Amino acid sequence: MTKVGVLGAGSWGTALANVAAENGHEVALWTHRPEQAEVINAEHKNPKYLGDNELHAGLWATGDMTQAVDKADIILSVVPTGATRGVAKQLADVLADLDQQVILVAATKGLEPHTYKRVSEILEEEVPASSRNGLAVIAGPSHAEGVVKHDPTLITAVSENLKVAEALQHALTNSNFRVYTGDDIVGAEIGAALKNVIAIAAGALEGLGYDSNAKAALFTRGLAEISRLGQGFGANPVTFMGLSGVGDLFVTATSVHSRNYRAGLQLGQGHTLDEIVENMGMVIEGISTTKVAYELSQKKHVAMPITESIYKVLYEGLDIKLAIQELMDRPVQQEGK
Template sequence: MSEKIAVLGAGSWGSILANVLDENGHDVRLWSYNPKQVEELNTQHTNSHYIKNFTFSKSLVAYADMASAIDGVDAILFVVPTKAVRSVAHEVAGILTAKHLQPELIHASKGIEQKTYKRISQILEEEIPAANRKAVTVLSGPSHAEDVARHDITLITAASASPEAAKYTQKLFMTPYFRVYTNSDVIGVEIGAALKNIIALGAGALHGLGYGDNAKAALMTRGLAEISRLGTSFGADPMTFIGLSGVGDVIVTATSTNSRNWRAGDELGRGEKLDDVISHMGMVIEGLATTKAAYELSQKRGVSMPITEAIYQVLYEGKDIKTAISDLMQREGRSEF
């Protein structure tokens, strides 16, 4: 099948997903708020700030005007930072209403909205009227844009309350190197996608401090237990967290230098100040805001998340990282399960 698809957000992940769709023969419109980025994509077929040494398909067209990008599309893929999802969705809703469109909605953003603690799919459903959208599908899993760009083997999940919508998304993206599984657990997939960035910050910090593989394995394992506890408190399926959107995403994000959350944690572990890390990263570090939202959620719901709490204290209360680790290690002994 060949579909007309708008991809909103031309960062590393959004632009590479747009390229995958283009390679699959779809008519893809890649939207960015930055006119200079749009010009670079259309004239040089590069996105140098986000993806180094990669040439995009010449048939992939970028747009600075959102109305033009989404006019007549069959599906819209949101890949914007969490903090921008609501405002972008609101703008999209106005255009869809005016043009009487009802596309499939897909998102590949990973985070939790500050203060409201809403997941991305909830924001999209709130901002875009049901009359102007079909089902919402979440596309998530262990995937770095840099690896997908070089056609490395990648497996991810398309989750939706609508089995048909999940299968539709699966068909859009499937390639010999990019395999998509379907799932009905939207809550679990979104919670896993967001909270794994917290664990990546911690894993990077351990590396920066000089800790070895034992410590990193402990962090990822117990961190995943925290993610599962919070997710299941909202009704997520526990099995989701041993799948691609759980353990898979934790592994890839908490072990790779391609992860900006890992790199941020590594710099913090090496003694860099948080403001300096943010200023020179040049891209959104989703784990910072997610840590705050997850910690506050855990307090409200009475869910034990000691690792998340420790990282929150380091980021937002100025606690020394080594002291935070020592306090975690010296907590009272308990059963693993």
């Protein structure tokens, strides 16, 4: 039996912990809020994030990180991107005290503001190699709500070391949750992060009342932008045709379970950014990722007109209808450019 430690008891962290528990592994779910751990252990539910969905009785939550990771074989980092570095520093100290090595997995979809680092890069910087048996990323079309309801779900486990990816595959795969393996960490993380930007735009189109023509155009050209930026960092373009690319983009940009989609929906309905953040009550990764992606596109000289438009709407107050019109009025060109 494998011990799996999951850091972060939001919706996705809880769902991943539940999958591991259903597979018969020893699972500890860490939260920085002890009262949340008490509710999960007593009720086998995480009401704030997953409503009345029942969790496996073998899933145990704790506010003590040492208890969560002690003797763990695999640790999944599922805290928001902005909190990842601080939690990783704490984890590094705990692992050093325990004199323990683990497979460390980035399961958060975002890019760090200011540094532009991917989540796996943050973990690699903060948790010494002496405490790691391997480093991996998991990504793909996987809303937590669907996972806990046992909707058929496919994701990819990505590592430069195939054996590490296969260890994750074996730990998490079951009849409802299928895990593929891959080796393009850069592509997987870029796709997973940037689809949140396009999801905001997709929600805005819905809020404005646009139909399928506009949405199809957005998905297609949005994926082209993601691929262009990813290739600028050495990603394999084929990755963006897979689960962590078009798969994740589709589910995030079409589902009411997506916070980014819902944020865009409210944006299209005329709500301000402050109102949207207050209404959501949870982290909306796409808001900060939009700024990071825009700044990266400027530094890399990569054309990302949709991302630039969403940036201007969110950070410069550009009217969303005007932003769409400006995109439609751009000079025409070949599709592959």
